[in-house]
Amino acid sequence: MRPFTYERAATPAAAAAAAARTQGARFIAGGTNLLDLMKLQIETPPHLIDVNELGLDTIEATEQGGLRIGALVSNTDLAADQRVRRDYELLARALLTGASGQLRNKATTAGNLLQRTRCPYFYDTAQPCNKRKPGSGCAAIGGFTRQLAIIGASEACIATHPSDMAVALRALDATVETVQADGSARAFPIAEFHRLPGDTPHVETALEPGELITAVVLPKPLGGRQIYRKVRDRASYAFALVSVGAVLQPDGSGRVALGGVAHKPWRVEAAEREMPRGANAVVGPLLAGARPTRENAFKITLVERTLASILVEARG
Amino acid sequence: MKFDSPAAANPIDRLKVIGRPLDRIDGPLKTTGTAPYAYERHDIVADPAYGHVIGATIAKGRITAMDLSAAERAPGVLAVVTAQNAGALTKGNYNTAHLLGGPAIQHYHQAVALVVAESFEQARAAAHLVRIDYKAEPGSFDLYTAKGAATAPEPTDLTGPIDTHIGDFPRAYAQAAVRLDETYTTPDQSHAMMEPHATLARWEGDRLTVWTSNQMVAWSTGELATTLGLPPEKVRLISPYIGGGFGSKLFLRADVVLAALGARAAGRPVKVALQRPLIANNTTHRPATIQRIRLGAERDGTISAIGHESWSGDLEGGGPETAVGQTRLLYAGANRMTSMRLAVLDLPEGNAMRAPGEAPGLMALEIAMDEMAEKLGIDPVEFRIRNDTQVDPEHPERPFSARPFAQCLRLGAERFGWDRRNARPGQIRDGRWLIGLGMAAGFRNNLLAKSGARVRLDSRGIVTVETDMTDIGTGSYTIIAQTAAEMMGVPMDQVQVVLGDSSFPVSAGSGGQWGAASSTAGVYAACMKLREEVARKMSFNSADAEFVDGEVRVGNRSAKLRAAAAEGDLVAEDSMEYGDIAEKMQQSTFAGHFVEVAVDSATGESRIRRMLAVCAAGRILNPKSARSQVIGAMTMGAGAALMEELAVDTKRGFFVNHDLAGYEVPVHADIPHQEVVFLDETDPMSTPLKAKGVGELGICGVGAAVANAIYNATGARVRDYPITLDKHLDRLPEIA
Numbered sequence A: 001m002r003p004f005t006y007e008r009a010a011t012p013a014a015a016a017a018a019a020a021r022t023q024g025a026r027f028i029a030g031g032t033n034l035l036d037l038m039k040l041q042i043e044t045p046p047h048l049i050d051v052n053e054l055g056l057d058t059i060e061a062t063e064q065g066g067l068r069i070g071a072l073v074s075n076t077d078l079a080a081d082q083r084v085r086r087d088y089e090l091l092a093r094a095l096l097t098g099a100s101g102q103l104r105n106k107a108t109t110a111g112n113l114l115q116r117t118r119c120p121y122f123y124d125t126a127q128p129c130n131k132r133k134p135g136s137g138c139a140a141i142g143g144f145t146r147q148l149a150i151i152g153a154s155e156a157c158i159a160t161h162p163s164d165m166a167v168a169l170r171a172l173d174a175t176v177e178t179v180q181a182d183g184s185a186r187a188f189p190i191a192e193f194h195r196l197p198g199d200t201p202h203v204e205t206a207l208e209p210g211e212l213i214t215a216v217v218l219p220k221p222l223g224g225r226q227i228y229r230k231v232r233d234r235a236s237y238a239f240a241l242v243s244v245g246a247v248l249q250p251d252g253s254g255r256v257a258l259g260g261v262a263h264k265p266w267r268v269e270a271a272e273r274e275m276p277r278g279a280n281a282v283v284g285p286l287l288a289g290a291r292p293t294r295e296n297a298f299k300i301t302l303v304e305r306t307l308a309s310i311l312v313e314a315r316g
Numbered sequence B: 001m002k003f004d005s006p007a008a009a010n011p012i013d014r015l016k017v018i019g020r021p022l023d024r025i026d027g028p029l030k031t032t033g034t035a036p037y038a039y040e041r042h043d044i045v046a047d048p049a050y051g052h053v054i055g056a057t058i059a060k061g062r063i064t065a066m067d068l069s070a071a072e073r074a075p076g077v078l079a080v081v082t083a084q085n086a087g088a089l090t091k092g093n094y095n096t097a098h099l100l101g102g103p104a105i106q107h108y109h110q111a112v113a114l115v116v117a118e119s120f121e122q123a124r125a126a127a128h129l130v131r132i133d134y135k136a137e138p139g140s141f142d143l144y145t146a147k148g149a150a151t152a153p154e155p156t157d158l159t160g161p162i163d164t165h166i167g168d169f170p171r172a173y174a175q176a177a178v179r180l181d182e183t184y185t186t187p188d189q190s191h192a193m194m195e196p197h198a199t200l201a202r203w204e205g206d207r208l209t210v211w212t213s214n215q216m217v218a219w220s221t222g223e224l225a226t227t228l229g230l231p232p233e234k235v236r237l238i239s240p241y242i243g244g245g246f247g248s249k250l251f252l253r254a255d256v257v258l259a260a261l262g263a264r265a266a267g268r269p270v271k272v273a274l275q276r277p278l279i280a281n282n283t284t285h286r287p288a289t290i291q292r293i294r295l296g297a298e299r300d301g302t303i304s305a306i307g308h309e310s311w312s313g314d315l316e317g318g319g320p321e322t323a324v325g326q327t328r329l330l331y332a333g334a335n336r337m338t339s340m341r342l343a344v345l346d347l348p349e350g351n352a353m354r355a356p357g358e359a360p361g362l363m364a365l366e367i368a369m370d371e372m373a374e375k376l377g378i379d380p381v382e383f384r385i386r387n388d389t390q391v392d393p394e395h396p397e398r399p400f401s402a403r404p405f406a407q408c409l410r411l412g413a414e415r416f417g418w419d420r421r422n423a424r425p426g427q428i429r430d431g432r433w434l435i436g437l438g439m440a441a442g443f444r445n446n447l448l449a450k451s452g453a454r455v456r457l458d459s460r461g462i463v464t465v466e467t468d469m470t471d472i473g474t475g476s477y478t479i480i481a482q483t484a485a486e487m488m489g490v491p492m493d494q495v496q497v498v499l500g501d502s503s504f505p506v507s508a509g510s511g512g513q514w515g516a517a518s519s520t521a522g523v524y525a526a527c528m529k530l531r532e533e534v535a536r537k538m539s540f541n542s543a544d545a546e547f548v549d550g551e552v553r554v555g556n557r558s559a560k561l562r563a564a565a566a567e568g569d570l571v572a573e574d575s576m577e578y579g580d581i582a583e584k585m586q587q588s589t590f591a592g593h594f595v596e597v598a599v600d601s602a603t604g605e606s607r608i609r610r611m612l613a614v615c616a617a618g619r620i621l622n623p624k625s626a627r628s629q630v631i632g633a634m635t636m637g638a639g640a641a642l643m644e645e646l647a648v649d650t651k652r653g654f655f656v657n658h659d660l661a662g663y664e665v666p667v668h669a670d671i672p673h674q675e676v677v678f679l680d681e682t683d684p685m686s687t688p689l690k691a692k693g694v695g696e697l698g699i700c701g702v703g704a705a706v707a708n709a710i711y712n713a714t715g716a717r718v719r720d721y722p723i724t725l726d727k728h729l730d731r732l733p734e735i736a
């Protein structure tokens, strides 16, 4: 860990302004990802801005009939909220498959969205990694790739985004609200929040330097059956090999988003038109253009079978 | 004392204390966090300096340049130790690679420097400032590629013979009515114990004391002296509490050597814990194996030919994984062959992990037995019992000292409800889950080693046992106290046990499941001597004296035990050694493992529902601690079956998933109800306590029992461990 300075911001706008003042500054929320990365010197921020006391830890109804989730609401509180459990079951279920009880108590909504990849080479500072050190190369390509992306990857990076929560938010069409360094607020759909790696895998989201997430907004409830399946080698406390979040309506229509397959939660709205025709029909367009490695090609079959199983459960 | 004839009736047989399921006497220390582990010896040194280990970042090659200057100037830094400035170091006998590498690099994360600073954080930060340039060389990192060039290793005490041939295997196999020829693989595995390797080192003049976490105190004291070029009597090693080892702490490792060197360089005590991300590549691991098994049988299920070949790899000068050992002893069969071949790999060094040899060997053999039973149309339990043997099949003149193998299997089958198993796989469903039952035999030899102890009686009647034996979480403290309590006729709270100090009599240490039986036998020997001293002091005839309820009784005369020490402590020291009983008779331990699994019919995820082990391991000294050993080992076996694998990057030459996020071991949610049954058995050929080891038996066979249950659930056989979903996904039923 490199020495760093620390401050507690008083308002969201002040936090954003402070972050823009020091190059490389980071917000710290629960710290469950950031501190680990700092200990390994994967992240070396010279300055930390603590955002825990900005009052962004409430969940409120919106005029549109949805929910505004403060950026600092813990994963535990979010998953336990009665409205979330009733109207956004997919989100509650996805959250509860993540990490462990202790971690979820600390982990925040914004921190979860911004958690970094679990690519093992990203974590080994002796190895080349374009995401950790732009231009150094990618050790994963040609290496151990079982966990890594099958779609949307690039020659520069084949990492996946590890969040479960983000998969649910993508299926639910959430909106991310932010405040920028100049104090102005903006909002963008979750679909535009995470980026594909391209030539710049170190740039992971649409956030500008210093931009602070203030809330995540859910539109009004979708109804339907909401099922989240996380497939993994051990029963708990493991990242997904593949996860499938689906919202299924009685008329056979529905939505589906995937985790564990790409650099961002993966959803192709056009593929959802095939939902009434079953998993096989959906997965074709959903994973069109997938370029798996020999080690992770199984994820394509796994996505299809998991979705098929979800459809059976939803019918039953 | 020498043990060279079967144990007769002796004071242990009273079973007033021995054989009781007593709580571990170190339990409160563990549960309150007050057991003094090596890294937490604030009681010894209040302000040690901290060392941070730097591991090599290439797998093979040389260091071409090192720049320590920035690190040396960093805040709080006291010293930076490297092979260049450490002085002459000699490689010990038990490690293959140097514990402080450079300029030559033998494996990834081989230690190349230690940064010592006032605080842990300063040492860690400064370590990032050390600049090292390497010249990498190509290496051999893939067992599958290197297999072709594998050769027969030199036999050692640990390996036994490399090849064995009995009868005419090729002919019998060719002529067998039913044949099986399959290849199985097991991956490299990491011990993944909770406590990392950790050491506090302090020099007083030319004398060195290390507080560390080590299973084998005498071995490692000697190895430390050898490595540093010190006379052995100048080195003291203290290892009273160990947060798990599973074989990774049998030997001297880099933490000890570097802490000692760091303390010398900094001129003050230094402590070092190997950072978790270094452990997988810096220390030892269980080597991967490729195993070919051929079985030939008559139609009635009699095995006529049994062949087992194993390939593994290690650094130049290392040894093989002895995966064929159990196949020499477990089943009858007139025509047999086994062989081991060793490939040179430039991966980190392989060595013992819980039940080395048998654990991976049975993972293969016991799938093969399941496959053969199916080919024969015979129940897997019956098939194994039909090929039971009461003698060493390679040397029929050597009987087993005790072999209730068939009983373990029969009782297990009955308790588990084995008759409910459908022999046709893929038939039973519970919603979306496919349900299967599987079983396998467990087998592990009983090894015994010379073990000594010192016992002291004081005027309060307290009996104190001192031995360099270790407790790696197994319950050594407790069974040693039970032994002394039984022998001296005192209650448990009158016994004190002090372990893990090289200034104490040399014990067997903890490894190879030899610790419990060997160390208690040593305590027995010392107590016999103390009983004689007590009797002499009281002018009793020692042969007639009974030690009971804190008294010594002969006929109708009795005296308080403590009275014998009224004028001063009585001290006795002895050790137990073994004659040639083990050569004349084969001593082994046996188990039947039974497992029920559920496999998600869509995703192929396998989850265990029930586990049962029926074990025969001689007298069980403490059923509670023995059960804990077995359920822990079953958990490890479940991990081996379902998830544990060090992923090899065959291009860059290292284990990629080198932390506990990447190397998955079972969590609570993976482990269901576990039942353990011990047969009521004594083995008078083992030790006076008639006990054998059990800590490794518990893992032996578990992996195959899980594998066989998965097959029974799905009908898709997987022969490559771990059985992750990708290995059978494309053979699972259509989703309807």
Ligand SMILES: Cc1cc2nc3c(=O)[nH]c(=O)nc-3n(C[C@H](O)[C@H](O)[C@H](O)COP(=O)(O)OP(=O)(O)OC[C@H]3O[C@@H](n4cnc5c(N)ncnc54)[C@H](O)[C@@H]3O)c2cc1C
Residues within 6 Å of the ligand: A026, A027, A028, A029, A030, A031, A032, A033, A034, A035, A051, A071, A072, A097, A098, A099, A100, A103, A106, A107, A108, A109, A110, A111, A112, A113, A114, A115, A162, A163, A164, A165, A211, A212, A213, A214, A237, A238, A239, A240, B661
């Ligand atoms: C052992 C382990 C297992 C895990 N398993 C899972 C799992 O199975 N599934 C899963 O989904 N996750 C898992 N996680 C990840 C966990 O969910 C994240 O660590 C957590 O959500 C991060 O939240 P935090 O508040 O602690 O973020 P922090 O660590 O505080 O911050 C993370 C990042 O977000 C930035 N940030 C924080 N708040 C804001 C804000 N308001 N605006 C802008 N930037 C901000 C920080 O600067 C930092 O870059 C696991 C983590 C661990 C350690």
Ligand code: SF4
Residues within 6 Å of the ligand: A117, A119, A120, A121, A122, A128, A129, A130, A131, A132, A137, A138, A139, A140, A141, A148, A156, A157, A158, A159, A201
């Ligand atoms: S896949 Fe991405 S994160 Fe992993 S090593 Fe390559 S560049 Fe780094």
